[in-house]
Amino acid sequence: xxxxxxxxxxxxxxxxxxxxxxxxxxxxxxxxxxxxxxxxxxxxxxxxxxxxxxxxxxxxxxxxxxxxxxxxxxxxxxxxxxxxxxxxxxxxxxxxxxxxxxxxxxxxxxxxxxxxxxxxxxxxxxxxxxxxxxxxxxxxxxxxxxxxxxxxxxxxxxxxxxxxxxxxxxxxxxxxxxxxxxxxxxxxxxxxxxxxxxxxxxxxxxxxxxxxxxxxxxxxxxxxxxxxxxxxxxxxxxxxxxxxxxxxxxxxxxxxxxxxxxxxxxxxxxxxxxxxxxxxxxxxxxxxxxxxxxxxxxxxxxxxxxxxxxxxxxxxxxxxxxxxxxxxxxxxxxxxxxxxxxxxxxxxxxxxxxxxxxxxxxxxxxxxx
Amino acid sequence: xxxxxxxxxxxxxxxxxxxxxxxxxxxxxxxxxxxxxxxxxxxxxxxxxxxxxxxxxxxxxxxxxxxxxxxxxxxxxxxxxxxxxxxxxxxxxxxxxxxxxxxxxxxxxxxxxxxxxxxxxxxxxxxxxxxxxxxxxxxxxxxxxxxxxxxxxxxxxxxxxxxxxxxxxxxxxxxxxxxxxxxxxxxxxxxxxxxxxxxxxxxxxxxxxxxxxxxxxxxxxxxxxxxxxxxxxxxxxxxxxxxxxxxxxxxxxxxxxxxxxxxxxxxxxxxxxxxxxxxxxxxxxxxxxxxxxxxxxxxxxxxxxxxxxxxxxxxxxxxxxxxxxxxxxxxxxxxxxxxxxxxxxxxxxxxxxxxxxxxxxxxxxxxxxxxxxxxxxxxxxxxxxxxxxxxxxxxxxxxxxxxxxxxxxxxxxxxxxxxxxxxxxxxxxxxxxxxxxxxxxxxxxxxxxxxxxxxxxxxxxxxxxxxxxxxxxxxxxxxxxxxxxxxxxxxxxxxxxxxxxxxxxxxxxxxxxxxxxxxxxxxxxxx
Numbered sequence: 001x002x003x004x005x006x007x008x009x010x011x012x013x014x015x016x017x018x019x020x021x022x023x024x025x026x027x028x029x030x031x032x033x034x035x036x037x038x039x040x041x042x043x044x045x046x047x048x049x050x051x052x053x054x055x056x057x058x059x060x061x062x063x064x065x066x067x068x069x070x071x072x073x074x075x076x077x078x079x080x081x082x083x084x085x086x087x088x089x090x091x092x093x094x095x096x097x098x099x100x101x102x103x104x105x106x107x108x109x110x111x112x113x114x115x116x117x118x119x120x121x122x123x124x125x126x127x128x129x130x131x132x133x134x135x136x137x138x139x140x141x142x143x144x145x146x147x148x149x150x151x152x153x154x155x156x157x158x159x160x161x162x163x164x165x166x167x168x169x170x171x172x173x174x175x176x177x178x179x180x181x182x183x184x185x186x187x188x189x190x191x192x193x194x195x196x197x198x199x200x201x202x203x204x205x206x207x208x209x210x211x212x213x214x215x216x217x218x219x220x221x222x223x224x225x226x227x228x229x230x231x232x233x234x235x236x237x238x239x240x241x242x243x244x245x246x247x248x249x250x251x252x253x254x255x256x257x258x259x260x261x262x263x264x265x266x267x268x269x270x271x272x273x274x275x276x277x278x279x280x281x282x283x284x285x286x287x288x289x290x291x292x293x294x295x296x297x298x299x300x301x302x303x304x305x306x307x308x309x310x311x312x313x314x315x316x317x318x319x320x321x322x323x324x325x326x327x328x329x330x331x332x333x334x335x336x337x338x339x340x341x342x343x344x345x346x347x348x349x350x351x352x353x354x355x356x357x358x359x360x361x362x363x364x365x366x367x368x369x
Numbered sequence: 370x371x372x373x374x375x376x377x378x379x380x381x382x383x384x385x386x387x388x389x390x391x392x393x394x395x396x397x398x399x400x401x402x403x404x405x406x407x408x409x410x411x412x413x414x415x416x417x418x419x420x421x422x423x424x425x426x427x428x429x430x431x432x433x434x435x436x437x438x439x440x441x442x443x444x445x446x447x448x449x450x451x452x453x454x455x456x457x458x459x460x461x462x463x464x465x466x467x468x469x470x471x472x473x474x475x476x477x478x479x480x481x482x483x484x485x486x487x488x489x490x491x492x493x494x495x496x497x498x499x500x501x502x503x504x505x506x507x508x509x510x511x512x513x514x515x516x517x518x519x520x521x522x523x524x525x526x527x528x529x530x531x532x533x534x535x536x537x538x539x540x541x542x543x544x545x546x547x548x549x550x551x552x553x554x555x556x557x558x559x560x561x562x563x564x565x566x567x568x569x570x571x572x573x574x575x576x577x578x579x580x581x582x583x584x585x586x587x588x589x590x591x592x593x594x595x596x597x598x599x600x601x602x603x604x605x606x607x608x609x610x611x612x613x614x615x616x617x618x619x620x621x622x623x624x625x626x627x628x629x630x631x632x633x634x635x636x637x638x639x640x641x642x643x644x645x646x647x648x649x650x651x652x653x654x655x656x657x658x659x660x661x662x663x664x665x666x667x668x669x670x671x672x673x674x675x676x677x678x679x680x681x682x683x684x685x686x687x688x689x690x691x692x693x694x695x696x697x698x699x700x701x702x703x704x705x706x707x708x709x710x711x712x713x714x715x716x717x718x719x720x721x722x723x724x725x726x727x728x729x730x731x732x733x734x735x736x737x738x739x740x741x742x743x744x745x746x747x748x749x750x751x752x753x754x755x756x757x758x759x760x761x762x763x764x765x766x767x768x769x770x771x772x773x774x775x776x777x778x779x780x781x782x783x784x785x786x787x788x789x790x791x792x793x794x795x796x797x798x799x800x801x802x803x804x805x806x807x808x809x810x811x812x813x814x815x816x817x818x819x820x821x822x823x824x825x826x827x828x829x830x831x832x833x834x835x836x837x838x839x840x841x842x843x844x845x846x847x848x849x850x851x852x853x854x855x856x857x858x859x860x861x862x863x864x865x866x867x868x869x870x871x872x873x874x875x876x877x878x879x880x881x882x883x884x885x886x887x888x889x890x891x892x893x894x895x896x
Contacts, residue, residue, distance in 0.1 A: 063850060069861045069862075069864045070858075071861045071862050071864075071867055071870060072865055089850035091767075091845075091846075091851075092845060096602075097748060097846060099604055100606055100752055101752065101755050101846055103606065104756040105755060105759040105760075106759070108759040108760055108766075109759065110766075110850075197585070197598055197602065199601070199602070202602055231588045233586050239866070240483070241488075244486070244489065246487050246488040256865075259866045259867060263684070263866075263867070263868060263869055355603060358602075359598070363421075366421075369421070
């Protein structure tokens with residue numbers, strides 16, 4: 001068995017020295033023609049990965065703009081590259097920045113595929129008309145809740161909005177309310193945290209607006225702020241703060257907790273809580289992908305998108321990044337609550353387009369300061 | 370007038386030509402912002418002209434002023450101690466105290482919160498003593514602390530360079546006339562340091578204006594944070610452009626203050642000879658407090674962050690790490706930073722030289738323009754170059770060349786500031802003498818200007834090197850496809866709460882940065 005790592009750092013820079021180092025690495029390690037890759041996934045069984053994509057004579061190349069982080073997705077991109085023989089070049093950045101880059105590049109964009117962390121970024125690119133329509137058979141893989149209405153982007157993996165709580169001070173059965181509204185009670189004063197600039201949080205607020213209406217959402221935001229909520233720049237410091245006891249409760253995405261536990265062990269003093277009453281507080285958000293219309297490598301882009309929706313890739317997200325697979329029949333991580341057991345929430349992600357309205361509301365109540 | 374007294378001098382032509390070229394490059398971001406701002410919708414104007422924005426602007430200015438003063442209070446004593454006194458191990462302190470500049474502000478802020486936060490590591494140590502919670506770090510205190518500790522090296526570097534080149538004659542005279550070391554420092558040394566202090570202070574103030582990482586972790590709203598929210602939440606590039614233009618206006622205000630601080634005096638000695646050896650001051654019983662001060666700053670700004678990183682690394686020592694990609698990132702970091710510091714230095718020479726020796730309107734304008742982009746968050750400069758690169762310069766788009774242009778636009782002021790301070794300390798009469806002895810301008814520059822202003826050149830190279838090492842948005846956006854550096858590896862890991870994976874590249878970043886800094890500082894002490 002031989003593991004191939006594609007350093008696309010190398011292939012693109014056209015620097016002689018780099019290519020020397022790389023060819024050295026290849027010669028020293030193993031022949032690049034070997035395409036068998038075995039991936040171990042710590043779910044219940046080891047999944048043997050067979051060749052997913054046929055290797056043709058000239059596989060060509062593919063340019064991916066990724067708003068998802070290299071640490072999360074490079075391994076699965078490497079698998080795709082190894083299995084298909086396609087030379088994959090990736091540009092990493094934050095989703096909003098990658099979307100802005102795509103919009104600036106316009107028709108001259110070198111990108112074939114945009115893989116974004118949240119629907120907001122996909123929506124901005126879709127609105128500029130830069131995405132091609134995806135074929136119906138691709139879209140059919142995923143619940144229509146998790147794709148664009150126009151069929152120009154599709155969800156790849158999911159994350160749930162949850163409550164992260166400190167295990168020393170909170171007994172989830174007794175102390176935690178069944179829905180978000182419960183946190184406006186004065187007993188939560190000084191004990192809450194949120195990340196109002198975070199994309200997933202704002203999507204949740206957009207969902208609140210569409211289910212509760214503007215007035216009740218505003219009242220909720222003001223109620224939380226009246227409880228002296230701690231403002232964090234994003235999810236991870238909130239999880240850390242909940243474990244340290246700086247806050248008792250934070251509004252976050254579910255998967256960061258599992259990475260903290262993986263790093264710090266089972267003694268990590270925070271856990272997730274799914275609001276039993278349902279509602280937008282347990283919204284499932286997706287990372288998704290779309291094909292750039294002007295991209296030069298249409299076939300490879302479609303191979304890549306199909307690969308991301310294949311059982312292999314879906315299993316990777318379930319096992320390695322603690323996400324929810326969006327394709328039927330893929331086992332989730334044993335620490336997660338199955339998506340089917342989450343409180344039902346009837347919201348299409350493509351309905352959550354009015355981000356500006358959410359930003360305006362957050363600004364109005366003073367949450368963005 | 371001295372340097373270019375012959376109208377036909379090819380050197381003059383080259384200088385003005387490069388100067389103009391650099392200036393036009395630097396105008397790219399402004400051109401882009403004007404273009405985008407002209408397309409902005411109505412909503413941005415209501416954001417811009419609101420009570421809230423005005424308050425955030427005031428808070429931003431307040432933080433910038435406070436951090437600049439705080440940095441000066443940290444940096445000037447260290448500069449003076451490591452250049453002018455018999456402080457033990459002063460070269461080591463000189464190296465260590467410049468390194469905090471390489472710590473990315475979001476990493477620094479995260480580390481400070483995990484130690485000094487209300488329920489951080491320090492509180493856990495103090496728990497047995499009954500300390501339930503530390504005073505709030507969030508807000509102004511945290512932002513001030515982190516930004517001061519990470520950006521005082523700007524002032525330190527420019528001030529050290531100025532101290533090293535300062536003509537000792539005045540100080541000797543002051544001592545001979547009966548002033549003590551303190552009197553001499555206040556009455557002679559400090560006023561002479563004005564240009565160096567002003568150059569460094571300018572860099573600190575502008576850095577505070579554009580920082581996003583520290584202020585967002587510390588919950589202090591600055592103008593840059595509002596600008597980021599436009600990109601992040603609304604995907605609104607046109608609104609963000611309007612806000613960025615406001616940042617440029619703020620920059621002009623800061624520049625105006627800097628010109629006032631800088632003064633119009635001459636800073637070179639009256640005589641033509643080379644600078645003699647300055648008096649080394651014996652610290653005596655001030656030795657221990659001085660050592661304690663330097664050590665305290667190094668512990669807070671460098672040892673503390675580095676030990677937490679080391680702790681993360683050892684906690685997860687068995688995590689799978691790809692060493693080959695770590696080395697690749699390290700090589701990319703060194704490669705990009707090395708090339709960038711060379712390029713930026715070359716581009717800064719005409720700008721700094723013209724602004725010191727030619728007092729004309731264009732020379733002044735040129736120097737001002739060179740600072741224009743420095744307060745812009747990296748994302749703005751990067752998007753400007755994406756726009757021009759993808760649409761008008763496709764062959765160099767997503768190549769190392771465009772990446773280097775990005776660094777040039779961002780970091781030119783650092784080199785200009787350092788160089789300018791040094792050039793000011795060279796008496797034109799030395800060069801004049803060399804010219805009358807028949808040397809051509811280029812030889813004068815090579816044999817006199819460069820050696821004499823070496824401390825400024827070294828400071829400029831050092832500053833650019835360290836800041837490129839940690840640079841994130843430009844590297845991510847303008848780098849060739851798949852180009853990863855140590856800074857991007859750290860970011861990618863921290864972003865996903867994989868702290869063990871972030872520790873190795875972060876420590877390597879600090880370690881590798883210390884090598885060129887050490888060689889610069891050891892070399893200057895040989896001179």
